[in-house]
Amino acid sequence: MRYISTRGEAPALGFEDVLLTGLATDGGLYVPESLPHFSLEEIRSWRGLPYAELAFNVMYPFVEDAIPADDFRIMLNETYSGFAHQSVAPLVQLDSNEWVMELFRGPTLAFKDFALQLLGRLLDYVLEKRKQHVVIMGATSGDTGSAAIEGCRRCEHVDIFILHPYQRVSEVQRRQMTTVQGDNIHNIAVKGNFDDCQRMVKESFGDQSFLGGKTQLAAVNSINWARIMAQIVYYFQASLALGGPDRSMAFSVPTGNFGDIFAGYLAKKMGLPISQLVIATNRNDILHRFMSGNRYEQQQLEHTLSPSMDIMVSSNFERLLFDLHGRDGVAVKDLLENAAKGPVSIEDYRWKAARKLFDSDAVDDKATCDTIREIYAKNEYLLDPHTAIGVRAARNCRRDETVPMITLGTAHPAKFPDAIVESGLSVKPQLPPHMADLFEREERYTVLDNDLAEVQGFLSKHWKNA
Numbered sequence: 001m002r003y004i005s006t007r008g009e010a011p012a013l014g015f016e017d018v019l020l021t022g023l024a025t026d027g028g029l030y031v032p033e034s035l036p037h038f039s040l041e042e043i044r045s046w047r048g049l050p051y052a053e054l055a056f057n058v059m060y061p062f063v064e065d066a067i068p069a070d071d072f073r074i075m076l077n078e079t080y081s082g083f084a085h086q087s088v089a090p091l092v093q094l095d096s097n098e099w100v101m102e103l104f105r106g107p108t109l110a111f112k113d114f115a116l117q118l119l120g121r122l123l124d125y126v127l128e129k130r131k132q133h134v135v136i137m138g139a140t141s142g143d144t145g146s147a148a149i150e151g152c153r154r155c156e157h158v159d160i161f162i163l164h165p166y167q168r169v170s171e172v173q174r175r176q177m178t179t180v181q182g183d184n185i186h187n188i189a190v191k192g193n194f195d196d197c198q199r200m201v202k203e204s205f206g207d208q209s210f211l212g213g214k215t216q217l218a219a220v221n222s223i224n225w226a227r228i229m230a231q232i233v234y235y236f237q238a239s240l241a242l243g244g245p246d247r248s249m250a251f252s253v254p255t256g257n258f259g260d261i262f263a264g265y266l267a268k269k270m271g272l273p274i275s276q277l278v279i280a281t282n283r284n285d286i287l288h289r290f291m292s293g294n295r296y297e298q299q300q301l302e303h304t305l306s307p308s309m310d311i312m313v314s315s316n317f318e319r320l321l322f323d324l325h326g327r328d329g330v331a332v333k334d335l336l337e338n339a340a341k342g343p344v345s346i347e348d349y350r351w352k353a354a355r356k357l358f359d360s361d362a363v364d365d366k367a368t369c370d371t372i373r374e375i376y377a378k379n380e381y382l383l384d385p386h387t388a389i390g391v392r393a394a395r396n397c398r399r400d401e402t403v404p405m406i407t408l409g410t411a412h413p414a415k416f417p418d419a420i421v422e423s424g425l426s427v428k429p430q431l432p433p434h435m436a437d438l439f440e441r442e443e444r445y446t447v448l449d450n451d452l453a454e455v456q457g458f459l460s461k462h463w464k465n466a
């Protein structure tokens with residue numbers, strides 16, 4: 001399988017290189033040149049398989065040039081046996097034909113574990129084969145940092161440095177990062193804000209000379225193809241559990257960078273009957289504005305109760321635009337260069353093609369809290385604010401009551417206690433047993449000034465073979 005850039009000018013790459021690469025050299029994102037397609041009969045034959053085996057069937061075509069089947073199977077078994085539920089991604093019923101798929105049973109209680117637990121293993125495997133080492137550098141205001149750290153903690157060929165703004169992430173989120181023990185794990189609290197952290201990461205990628213040429217930086221952010229790939233699997237799992245592929249499904253997806261929902265779009269293209277995908281956003285609603293009015297326009301960032309969806313642009317949306325433009329990289333490049341300067345639209349027939357599958361809704365903090373309260377009152381089930389947005393949007397956008405509607409449950413409610421308090425409920429979400437002692441665990445992090453040279457100096461001194 002070869003991978004090509006959405007902007008049409010970077011060289012095509014194989015899986016190994018795509019795994020180790022962030023943006024393509026032309027500024028685009030890598031996508032498979034062609035997708036595998038499964039017949040209904042084949043999908044049907046996967047009913048009842050353990051998650052790791054289903055994952056093998058769905059993902060192997062993407063990696064087969066780089067990884068022997070048996071090695072990939074072992075990797076998947078290790079990855080998904082670390083999830084605290086037999087079925088890995090259990091379904092909870094809210095109403096007739098309405099479900100939440102709990103994607104938060106992994107080590108850091110958010111769906112990002114599905115991809116990052118696998119990504120760490122894939123990276124180490126490929127680096128071992130190539131006798132290489134990488135330094136992962138990233139900035140986080142919350143979820144991604146802890147999931148990336150957990151994903152890399154057993155890696156022999158990876159050091160990971162995660163920057164977070166000092167005293168500006170919630171205690172649960174900080175502790176999830178700083179209590180993971182490992183010589184290759186380095187948490188840095190920067191005396192600045194999230195943008196300062198992000199800028200330092202960006203500048204370090206731009207000029208890596210501070211590493212002395214002895215290792216190189218790698219990124220595990222949401223544009224990494226391997227992350228998208230791992231997220232395709234649970235759409236198949238949910239569908240098979242509810243009578244697919246012999247009936248079609250609708251999914252509602254709490255959306256930020258458009259990675260998770262793009263995986264659902266790919267599942268459909270690979271043969272899974274999906275009749276509707278709902279893009280559920282918070283007040284940072286660039287995608288909802290595009291889907292409802294064909295106008296793609298950046299606005300100011302707003303801080304909401306669902307911080308993991310606080311974005312101004314959704315980077316993975318470029319991958320959908322590429323398909324909507326008949327995979328014409330030049331057209332995508334022009335469009336996005338214009339979008340950086342002001343509002344843009346796409347041709348009406350292309351927009352209508354997107355609207356056939358996608359609906360959207362933007363849910364503000366008040367409606368988020370209302371939904372948390374309503375679902376708790378009716379079901380005694382506590383939603384985290386991101387999932388609550390998904391449930392609300394699912395109800396507002398539903399096209400057909402006979403089609404099962406599945407909202408992706410992207411985080412455990414105990415990760416976002418503020419939203420529960422805000423919603424007026426007096427219940428306190430409990431951390432699950434494997435995390436119950438989080439507040440007693442020893443923390444390790446280094447506080448550094450908001451200074452690029454200081455941060456880079458720390459990296460160059462502290463990676464394993466420095």
Ligand SMILES: *Cc1c(COP(=O)(O)O)cnc(C)c1O
Pocket residue numbers: 110111112143144222254255256257258259260261308309386410411
């Ligand atoms: C990252 C995240 C999202 C958004 O997912 P995207 O793939 O960026 O659209 C939603 N909810 C939670 C809890 C997240 O951590």
